[in-house]
Amino acid sequence: MRVEPRQLKAFLEDSGLVSAEDLIKAEKKSEQTNQDLSELLVKEGKISEDDLRQLQAYILGIPFVNLEKEKIDLDVLSLIPEPIARSYNIVAFRRTPDSIEVAMLDPQDLKAIDFIKKKLDLRILPRLTTQDSIKSVLLQYRKSLEAEFGEIIKKESTHVKTISQKGDVKAEDLKKMAEELPVVKIVDTLIQHAVIQRASDIHIEPVEKEVLVRYRIDGILRDAMDLPGTISDAIVARIKILAKLRLDEKRLPQDGRFRIELQGEKVSFRVSVLPVYGGEKVVMRLLRENVKGFSLETLGFFGEKLELVHDAIKKPYGMILATGPTGCGKTTTLYTVLDILNTPEVNISTIEDPIEYQIPRINQTQVKPDIGFTFASGLRSLVRQDPDIIMVGEIRDGETASLAVNAALTGHLVLSTLHTNSAAGAVPRLLDMKVEPFLLASTINIVIAQRLVRRLTASMKSYKLDKKALEELKQEVDMERVLKALKDLKIVKPEQTWQDISFYKPQAGEESSDGYKGRIGIHEILPVTETIKELIMKNVTSDDIEKQAKSEGMLTMFEDGIIKAAQGLTSLEEIFRVTRE
Numbered sequence: 001m002r003v004e005p006r007q008l009k010a011f012l013e014d015s016g017l018v019s020a021e022d023l024i025k026a027e028k029k030s031e032q033t034n035q036d037l038s039e040l041l042v043k044e045g046k047i048s049e050d051d052l053r054q055l056q057a058y059i060l061g062i063p064f065v066n067l068e069k070e071k072i073d074l075d076v077l078s079l080i081p082e083p084i085a086r087s088y089n090i091v092a093f094r095r096t097p098d099s100i101e102v103a104m105l106d107p108q109d110l111k112a113i114d115f116i117k118k119k120l121d122l123r124i125l126p127r128l129t130t131q132d133s134i135k136s137v138l139l140q141y142r143k144s145l146e147a148e149f150g151e152i153i154k155k156e157s158t159h160v161k162t163i164s165q166k167g168d169v170k171a172e173d174l175k176k177m178a179e180e181l182p183v184v185k186i187v188d189t190l191i192q193h194a195v196i197q198r199a200s201d202i203h204i205e206p207v208e209k210e211v212l213v214r215y216r217i218d219g220i221l222r223d224a225m226d227l228p229g230t231i232s233d234a235i236v237a238r239i240k241i242l243a244k245l246r247l248d249e250k251r252l253p254q255d256g257r258f259r260i261e262l263q264g265e266k267v268s269f270r271v272s273v274l275p276v277y278g279g280e281k282v283v284m285r286l287l288r289e290n291v292k293g294f295s296l297e298t299l300g301f302f303g304e305k306l307e308l309v310h311d312a313i314k315k316p317y318g319m320i321l322a323t324g325p326t327g328c329g330k331t332t333t334l335y336t337v338l339d340i341l342n343t344p345e346v347n348i349s350t351i352e353d354p355i356e357y358q359i360p361r362i363n364q365t366q367v368k369p370d371i372g373f374t375f376a377s378g379l380r381s382l383v384r385q386d387p388d389i390i391m392v393g394e395i396r397d398g399e400t401a402s403l404a405v406n407a408a409l410t411g412h413l414v415l416s417t418l419h420t421n422s423a424a425g426a427v428p429r430l431l432d433m434k435v436e437p438f439l440l441a442s443t444i445n446i447v448i449a450q451r452l453v454r455r456l457t458a459s460m461k462s463y464k465l466d467k468k469a470l471e472e473l474k475q476e477v478d479m480e481r482v483l484k485a486l487k488d489l490k491i492v493k494p495e496q497t498w499q500d501i502s503f504y505k506p507q508a509g510e511e512s513s514d515g516y517k518g519r520i521g522i523h524e525i526l527p528v529t530e531t532i533k534e535l536i537m538k539n540v541t542s543d544d545i546e547k548q549a550k551s552e553g554m555l556t557m558f559e560d561g562i563i564k565a566a567q568g569l570t571s572l573e574e575i576f577r578v579t580r581e
Helices: 005-015 020-033 037-043 049-060 082-088 110-120 131-164 171-178 181-196 229-242 303-314 330-341 375-382 398-409 426-432 437-443 467-474 479-488 530-537 542-551 557-566 572-579
Strands: 090-095 099-104 123-128 199-207 210-217 220-228 254-262 265-276 279-288 318-323 348-352 363-366 389-392 413-418 444-456 461-464 502-505 516-527
Touching: 005 020, 005 037, 005 049, 020 037, 037 049, 049 123, 082 090, 082 110, 082 131, 090 131, 099 110, 099 131, 110 123, 131 181, 131 220, 171 181, 171 229, 181 199, 181 210, 181 220, 181 229, 181 254, 181 265, 181 279, 199 229, 210 229, 220 229, 229 254, 229 265, 229 279, 303 318, 303 330, 303 444, 303 516, 318 330, 318 398, 330 348, 330 389, 330 413, 330 444, 348 375, 375 389, 375 398, 389 398, 398 413, 398 437, 413 426, 426 437, 426 444, 426 542, 437 444, 437 530, 444 557, 444 572, 467 479, 479 557, 502 557, 516 542, 516 557, 516 572, 530 542, 557 572
Parallel strands: 099 123, 318 413, 318 444, 348 363, 348 389, 389 413
Antiparallel strands: 090 099, 199 210, 199 279, 210 220, 254 265, 265 279, 444 516, 461 502
């Protein structure tokens, strides 16, 4: 039993939820594109998903439930394991001695209902709900998992204690400890917890008589848990085995990698082990291999900035540079650009340290400085591989800079990163590497400087800037210039002033305990215009270049941040935190 298009159309006409004109247009488009009418109406914003689901529930005679603000008892929630709930979009929310009420996106999914009925041996009462309700309940799984993980680690740590209270431990003993079930469980649990928490890094640090575990989530390091110091050697040994590192080497740093698959998600771990006072510190960088769907828009590019990047990548040769400190998303930006450029007509080659994401149809090479295979030597080889587009992971020295510039001059599009604080700062940095000014003026197409700021969740709270806050902002930025940009981008109305513009503060909610979830980029984009080229030739300072670029319309990162704060994407406090570090 399902809602037929004719049936849906008749009820939509009677309900008045969609105008007759919109309904006729959608019906024609549905027939032409072979799309489902209901999906098309939601996609085009003619009806909300909530209204559609309630109407479908009414037509089918199935009760509708909204669980977005419901707190479900853990015993009921765990009746359906999280992987099943995610796979089938079905969650348990209420039970009686002989039945269980489940919320679903498709209450006619008989396969899911039969599966759960056999597993629980209870009568299943299906209810229709929304995608947001399912997401909200899945978040509650995460919170219950956090409590469960803490219990597992606490319990297993007590079993390891008696093994590792021996003082100095030989490599053979370390290997034996690392393969003991309690140690395996602890490390597996730490990794699972980090993946579920969306962490980008795991820090495992010996601190006096404890081992401190911290996760970096949305750019902020947070304490996750304390473990007994006695299990430190066993945990490090287990991670070394996973990363294929030497167990008996404790005096020198070591680097390695390993991969896992968790709930259908492939994650690579880049492991760094460093000797410190009291033991060894481990940092693991999490790289989600099958993360797809990045676009320049989702990274935070919009309006004229987006057009400038697209114009730059359409050019057949020249340099596109991304600048900023470590961890600011430079590589992700370049990978996104490569994804746009990755068509069958071009040959794309990269030289990286390390290869962070594997991209089909792109030839990716890892540098190995210990055997003399550096960015410079790798780049020399790449240009003999008939490439159209080259990505150099980072320009670190004069030789690499010179080779990259020459590659751009000889008809290649070259993408690379630099460690500078601003877009304008890229030019003096390359000049310091002894690249000739006239070569830079001829090759650089665009410079992108960026930082990452945390995104606000839907529970954010709006407010207006008072007189004192406006005065403080005036000390940092040209208010008239930013207000004009806000009006040009149609983010605020033409008649609005700074006193009328709403900004937003984080507020704890179901999605996040601190009001933030995920990150977005703030950017400044420096196109190398004729006037900028003339300044480069004169070997001027970065301040002179930035001043000219601003007069030509460039918005700085701070100004871009204020615009995103006015859009409700982030907070002013977050912009100050990131740009004033």
